[in-house]
Amino acid sequence: AQSVTQLDSQVPVFEEAPVELRCNYSSSVSVYLFWYVQYPNQGLQLLLKYLSGSTLVKGINGFEAEFNKSQTSFHLRKPSVHISDTAEYFCAVSLYNQGGKLIFGQGTELSVKP
């Protein structure tokens, strides 16, 4: 079975500082990896995904993530955060996209302070 661990439940950071949100996964087979953002009272928006190929993935809003197979990690990074990045961030894994389960981590609440 697959599982996802987000190592930090809350990450406070000052505006314009860099941030890293950590995600580790467990699986005996290859997986697809995703990061989603959820703003208050809204649905989930895809930030980026890793399906195959280059291990450095660039997403929307200046976010990027690096797939590390040996460490089974998929950490999310942004070099300079804005107040508007304040939201809940979910890491998720799937065995395959169509018809498969998308399994979420517990989420990391990013709070950007002025």
Add this chain to the structure above:
Amino acid sequence: DTEVTQTPKHLVMGMTNKKSLKCEQHMGHRAMYWYKQKAKKPPELMFVYSYEKLSINESVPSRFSPECPNSSLLNLHLHALQPEDSALYLCASSDNYGYTFGSGTRLTVV
């Protein structure tokens, strides 16, 4: 069209009511999903439809009844719900390149 549309956005229902949540996508995705999300928690998978057939039911109580009338539509029929069923209900669809989520229906059971 690259969206998943959910209606209604908000729903308040009594424990004896029957209501339905609707989800629609026109991206040609052949898999559709219902998730339930409680406050400050990740989404939890409820049902998966693949090619209009129910492929996964995560042991969801029978007061929740999914329906997939065609490849673009997904319904969730609700009957005799409990207050603890109050949550954000998210619909999603997927192809080989990823999952797309709707903005959800905020359900309150009174």
